[in-house]
Amino acid sequence: MKEVFLGSDHAGFHVKKKVKEFLDKKKIPYHDLGPYQEEKHDDYPDYAFKVAQKVAKDKEAKGILVCGTGVGMTIAANKVPGIRAVAAYDSYSAKMSREDNDANILGLRGRNFPLKKIESIILIWLNTKFSKKSRHERRIQKIARYERR
Numbered sequence: 334m335k336e337v338f339l340g341s342d343h344a345g346f347h348v349k350k351k352v353k354e355f356l357d358k359k360k361i362p363y364h365d366l367g368p369y370q371e372e373k374h375d376d377y378p379d380y381a382f383k384v385a386q387k388v389a390k391d392k393e394a395k396g397i398l399v400c401g402t403g404v405g406m407t408i409a410a411n412k413v414p415g416i417r418a419v420a421a422y423d424s425y426s427a428k429m430s431r432e433d434n435d436a437n438i439l440g441l442r443g444r445n446f447p448l449k450k451i452e453s454i455i456l457i458w459l460n461t462k463f464s465k466k467s468r469h470e471r472r473i474q475k476i477a478r479y480e481r482r
């Protein structure tokens with residue numbers, strides 16, 4: 334598996350640490366793009382853009398972003414052309430976002446969310462392939478064309 338780009342804000346910092354321990358355990362390589370220490374007043378778009386820009390450069394690349402809800406990170410990452418970021422709270426959204434939408438960034442909720450659930454969402458998301466069904470390709474192409482307009 335290719336290395337996964339990671340980022341968080343202060344609200345996701347401690348969960349990102351746990352995510353790294355989990356990825357180590359599963360022998361999944363990653364590259365943490367920060368922050369490297371807890372910064373109480375940092376802003377999630379700064380790290381979302383860092384990760385999204387790396388992921389957008391490579392069709393096979395993936396990223397995982399953690400903030401309080403996973404939502405702000407996802408909104409910001411989706412502003413970068415080529416990014417299809419999902420805030421997944423359950424295994425179904427994690428699986429379908431890969432199969433149907435070829436999501437390339439996973440936004441995770443760092444506050445008040447069980448770590449076991451996060452771990453299972455990560456595994457499902459990383460291990461599910463895009464179906465490449467023509468209707469899904471067509472829809473993704475429509476989004477890409479809209480971005481380029």
Ligand code: RB5
Nearest residue numbers: 344400401402404405406
């Ligand atoms: C930060 O307090 C919080 O707003 C942020 O981590 C995130 O949840 C935004 O969507």
